[in-house]
Structure formats: C-alpha cells, structure tokens
Amino acid sequence: MRITREDVVHVARLARLDLDDDELETFTGQLGDILDHAARVEALDTSGVEPTAHPVPLANVLRPDERGRCLDRDGVLAQAPEAENGYFRVPRIMDAGS
Amino acid sequence: MSGYEAVIGLEVHVELATATKMFCSCPNEFGAPPNTNICPVCLGLPGALPVTNAAAVELAIRFGTAVGSTIGRAIFHRKNYFYPDMPKDFQISQYDEPICVAGAVVVPALDEAGPTTVRLVRAHLEEDTGKSVHVGGTGRIHDADHTLVDYNRSGVPLLEIVTEPDIRSAEQARAFVNELRAILALLGVSDVKMEEGSLRVDANISVRPAGSTTFGTKVEVKNMNSVRSVAHALEFERARQIELVTAGGAVEQETRHWDEADARTHGMRSKEEAMDYRYFPEPDLVPIAPDREWVERIRAAAPAQLPAERAAAIAAAAGLPANLAAAVAYTPGLADWVDAEVGAGADVTQAYVWASQEVLAHLNETGKTWVDVAPPPGTFVELGELVGDATLSKKLAREVLADVLVSRRRPRDIVAERGLEQISDDAELAAIVAEVVAANPDTVERYRAGNEKVAGFLVGQVMKSTAGKANPGVVQALVRSALEP
Numbered sequence: 001m002r003i004t005r006e007d008v009v010h011v012a013r014l015a016r017l018d019l020d021d022d023e024l025e026t027f028t029g030q031l032g033d034i035l036d037h038a039a040r041v042e043a044l045d046t047s048g049v050e051p052t053a054h055p056v057p058l059a060n061v062l063r064p065d066e067r068g069r070c071l072d073r074d075g076v077l078a079q080a081p082e083a084e085n086g087y088f089r090v091p092r093i094m095d096a097g098s
Numbered sequence: 099m100s101g102y103e104a105v106i107g108l109e110v111h112v113e114l115a116t117a118t119k120m121f122c123s124c125p126n127e128f129g130a131p132p133n134t135n136i137c138p139v140c141l142g143l144p145g146a147l148p149v150t151n152a153a154a155v156e157l158a159i160r161f162g163t164a165v166g167s168t169i170g171r172a173i174f175h176r177k178n179y180f181y182p183d184m185p186k187d188f189q190i191s192q193y194d195e196p197i198c199v200a201g202a203v204v205v206p207a208l209d210e211a212g213p214t215t216v217r218l219v220r221a222h223l224e225e226d227t228g229k230s231v232h233v234g235g236t237g238r239i240h241d242a243d244h245t246l247v248d249y250n251r252s253g254v255p256l257l258e259i260v261t262e263p264d265i266r267s268a269e270q271a272r273a274f275v276n277e278l279r280a281i282l283a284l285l286g287v288s289d290v291k292m293e294e295g296s297l298r299v300d301a302n303i304s305v306r307p308a309g310s311t312t313f314g315t316k317v318e319v320k321n322m323n324s325v326r327s328v329a330h331a332l333e334f335e336r337a338r339q340i341e342l343v344t345a346g347g348a349v350e351q352e353t354r355h356w357d358e359a360d361a362r363t364h365g366m367r368s369k370e371e372a373m374d375y376r377y378f379p380e381p382d383l384v385p386i387a388p389d390r391e392w393v394e395r396i397r398a399a400a401p402a403q404l405p406a407e408r409a410a411a412i413a414a415a416a417g418l419p420a421n422l423a424a425a426v427a428y429t430p431g432l433a434d435w436v437d438a439e440v441g442a443g444a445d446v447t448q449a450y451v452w453a454s455q456e457v458l459a460h461l462n463e464t465g466k467t468w469v470d471v472a473p474p475p476g477t478f479v480e481l482g483e484l485v486g487d488a489t490l491s492k493k494l495a496r497e498v499l500a501d502v503l504v505s506r507r508r509p510r511d512i513v514a515e516r517g518l519e520q521i522s523d524d525a526e527l528a529a530i531v532a533e534v535v536a537a538n539p540d541t542v543e544r545y546r547a548g549n550e551k552v553a554g555f556l557v558g559q560v561m562k563s564t565a566g567k568a569n570p571g572v573v574q575a576l577v578r579s580a581l582e583p
Contacts, residue, residue, distance in 0.1 A: 067118050085132075088249070090246075
C-alpha cells in the first residue's frame with residue numbers, strides 16, 4: 001500500500017513539523033520509496049529467524065549504581081529560553097478540558 | 099444499582115530504590131533543590147548516551163521473581179510524544195518485551211469471600227519524567243499562566259506494574275495497593291511513599307451487569323495520590339458509570355482526573371486524535387538478557403517470604419493474633435530485626451508483643467519508619483534479661499522500651515539513669531504496705547467484712563506511692579497478708 005499525502009500530514013503533525021505543499025509532495029514520494037524497499041525485504045521468508053533487536057550482538061551492557069557528577073544549574077539554565085527560581089519556565093501546557 | 103459490578107485494572111508506577119537514575123549517574127533522590135540532579139543524559143542533550151543501571155534491572159527482577167513472573171529478554175523502546183517534562187521528546191520504556199511477564203499478587207481476604215488473586219500482565223522498566231509546577235490562575239493545569247519544570251526526577255528508574263482487570267470493587271483496589279506496597283517495601287524495591295510520588299496508581303474502570311462476561315467501555319482514572327483516594331475515586335467513578343448506564347446513557351472512553359477537593363472525577367482532554375506513540379527499539383541500548391544463574395542469585399538474596407506468609411509464620415511462632423502479626427510483618431524491616439533478637443536469645447512471644455504494641459504505637463504516633471528508629475541490636479535481649487531477673491516489671495519494661503525508641507540508649511543505661519529498678523525488697527515494701535493499710539482503715543474494714551475486691555485499691559495505693567516501681571506480685575502478697583486478721 002502506497003503512503004498517502006494524508007499519512008505524511010499526520011506523521012508531520014505528530015513530529016510537530018510544519019511542511020509546505022512542495023515538501024509534502026517530496027516527502028510523500030521519498031517515504032513511499034523507503035516503504036517500497038521495506039516491503040521487498042518483508043517479502044523474504046524469515047520464518048525461523050530470530051528478530052533482531054539490535055544490530056550489535058551485545059546484551060547486558062550495564063552500569064554500576066554509583067553516583068557521578070551533575071551539571072552546574074546556573075550554567076544549564078543560562079542556556080534555556082526562560083528560567084525562574086531555579087526552574088525552566090515554559091508556556092502553559094494544555095487547553096481547558098471539560 | 100446493585101445489578102452492576104465494576105471491572106478494574108491498575109497501572110502502578112513505582113520509583114525504584116536505587117542510588118542513581120535509570121540511564122545516568124545523577125542521584126535518584128527526593129527533595130533536592132530544583133534542577134540540581136541533572137546531566138546531559140537526563141536533559142536529553144544532543145549526543146548524550148544512556149547506559150542502563152544494573153541495580154534497577156536487579157530490583158525489577160527481584161520483584162518479578164517474588165510474584166511469580168517470567169523473567170526474560172527485555173528490549174528498550176522509545177515512546178514518542180511531546181511534553182515539557184520530557185526533554186528528549188521520548189520516554190525510554192519497554193514495549194513488547196518487558197523484563198517481567200505475568201505473575202500474580204494474592205490480596206488477603208477482605209471478608210468471608212476469601213483472598214483474591216490479582217494477575218499481573220507485566221512489569222516493565224522505564225524512566226520517570228520531570229516535575230511540572232503550574233503557576234498562575236488557581237494553580238491547576240488548565241488555567242495556569244505558565245509552567246515551571248524541574249528535571250531532577252527526569253530519568254529516575256520506574257517499574258510500571260500492570261494488572262489484569264481482576265479487581266471488582268474500590269475496596270479491593272485499595273487492598274491490592276496496600277498489599278503491593280507491602281511487598282515492594284519488604285523486598286526493598288521501592289520506598290513506596292505515595293506522598294512523595296514514589297508509588298503512583300492509575301486505574302482502568304468499567305461497569306457491566308453482574309455476571310456478564312463482556313466488558314463495558316473503560317475510563318482511565320488518574321491523579322489518585324493516596325491509597326484512600328484510590329478507593330474514593332474508584333467508588334465515585336463506579337457510581338457515576340452505573341448511573342449513566344442505568345439512565346440509558348453510554349460511558350465515553352476517556353481519561354478522567356480525580357480531584358480530591360470536590361471528590362469527583364473530571365474529564366481531562368477531548369480526544370481529537372488517539373495517542374500515537376510510534377514505539378520503536380531504542381538504538382542506543384542493547385537488550386537485557388538475564389541468564390538463569392543471574393536470576394537465581396537475585397532470587398536467593400531476596401526475602402524468602404511475602405508479607406502475608408511472614409505474618410502467618412509470626413502468628414504461629416509467637417502465638418500472636420493474626421492482625422498484630424500482620425501489623426509487624428507489613429512494617430518494613432521490623433520482623434527481620436525482631437527475628438535477629440530472637441536468634442540472639444530474646445523470647446519470641448515477648449519480643450513480638452513488644453514489636454506489635456510499643457513499637458507500632460510509637461511509629462503511629464510519630465509517623466516515623468522502623469528504619470528511622472531501630473535501636474541497636476541486642477535491645478530486646480537486654481530488656482528480656484531485665485524482666486527475667488525482676489529488675490523490671492513488664493509495665494516498667496514497656497516504659498523503658500518507649501524511652502529506647504526515642505533516645506536509642508541501652509535499656510540498662512535508662513534503668514540506671516532514671517532509677518527505674520523494680521522494688522522487690524520485702525522489708526522495704528512491707529513498710530510501705532503498713533503505711534497504706536494504716537492510712538485506709540475504712541477499706542480494711544470492708545475487706546474484713548468480706549469485700550475482698552477492695553484489696554486492689556490498696557495495691558494501687560502502694561504502686562502509686564512507689565511511682566509504679568514496686569513489684570506488683572510482691573505487693574499483692576504483702577497486702578493480702580497484712581489484711582488477714
């Protein structure tokens with residue numbers, strides 16, 4: 001099934017991307033090509049093949065539960081668009097519910 | 099309304115008792131000044147790479163083995179959505195291969211219906227989000243002017259425990275949460291402080307005609323911040339849905355928030371668009387593949403009994419009523435401490451009576467935990483010796499114990515300092531008895547006229563004049579013999 005322009009609009013909205021008509025056209029074509037390629041791979045018989053969770057054949061890469069250094073707060077907040085009393089300040093989050 | 103029953107499943111988020119966060123070495127601690135426990139990983143700065151905390155994995159496995167889950171290969175996924183408390187714009191979670199699959203929690207009987215088994219779907223590892231403070235308006239989310247964000251909690255290890263819809267009432271939900279908290283605390287998996295957000299409960303609830311095997315439309319209830327509010331919110335929501343359905347209406351599938359202030363649930367957001375999280379495997383983390391040896395090592399190091407089993411064992415060993423035995427078993431750390439005292443020579447019944455009475459009364463009064471007040475090892479052994487050699491009456495021993503719990507001093511030091519030794523000396527007590535008898539001729543008269551109960555009054559007077567330190571057995575014998583003509 002070919003990806004539609006509506007699918008791309010939906011995915012762009014989920015990713016908070018503002019795409020103009022030309023870009024929608026371009027991405028609909030490019031994403032379609034990628035999915036076509038995936039469909040060709042999917043056509044292969046993979047019964048009996050363990051799904052690959054990770055391309056690197058490693059597991060259990062773990063870290064001991066030991067404290068390390070944190071960043072300096074003032075230095076971090078200085079890079080934020082807005083800060084207040086040691087907090088990051090952001091616009092109001094949600095519209096009124098019922 | 100009685101023709102309907104509720105069908106409830108819970109999602110419980112538990113902050114794990116690790117020293118550091120899930121994927122970075124920032125401290126996992128409650129109450130630090132805002133944005134002081136942050137680093138490039140938990141702020142989601144470009145190029146920062148997560149590394150899984152071994153202790154978090156082990157705590158998840160410890161929980162899973164205790165409740166009979168299957169421990170298997172686990173894969174981390176990214177759950178994508180935008181929210182200011184999540185700086186990466188995705189949460190690292192587990193999706194189709196969680197660390198713990200299935201399992202069950204047995205909830206002790208609420209009534210004659212017997213215990214309830216609540217099956218678990220899964221328990222998976224993920225990271226917590228930051229904390230938002232809404233400013234302006236009434237301080238609630240929907241009319242706030244702006245929001246302040248603290249990322250100290252961002253990346254704190256979470257275990258999300260999901261139950262099957264096996265719960266049938268708000269009371270049962272409350273009992274389940276209590277049982278789960280006790281298990282998590284006993285295992286040391288979490289400090290389970292709901293008031294600090296270490297344990298958070300969301301619920302899915304629907305109603306259906308009693309006996310039906312199909313499910314009604316479910317509503318998700320959030321923002322229940324105490325065990326009590328879990329029960330209240332679910333009872334409200336059950337009644338609301340039944341009223342809707344019996345009036346010919348339909349329950350709308352939605353998320354509703356419990357508001358403690360007006361004791362109602364409120365619809366939160368219109369679902370113009372169903373959440374689409376676009377889960378995909380986290381490329382920066384490799385799978386966790388616990389082998390049998392690792393799992394067995396974790397299981398062997400964990401307490402062998404769940405709290406309900408522990409309570410039954412205590413009741414049997416100490417001859418304690420079931421409710422007192424349970425009160426001790428469900429207090430994290432207490433039963434282990436008492437058992438160590440018993441192992442060191444304390445009398446098992448005496449030790450558990452002290453634990454279930456003086457200790458629990460003290461914890462209830464002060465709001466402290468056993469871990470806060472636990473006295474040095476040997477305290478019960480020493481107290482038992484002081485009772486055994488008649489230095490202390492049982493009453494005085496309780497007084498000394500109350501002092502120990504506050505001062506953490508040794509019982510012998512308290513006895514010496516406060517001059518609490520019991521007076522058992524016959525001559526000394528006989529003199530006091532003689533005084534009391536001489537001062538109360540009326541009472542002596544009534545006793546001799548056949549009213550033997552009044553002897554208790556005289557014993558009481560003797561105890562009073564010795565500030566409770568007289569050996570009550572000796573006093574009784576002396577009073578009797580003084581009264582006999």
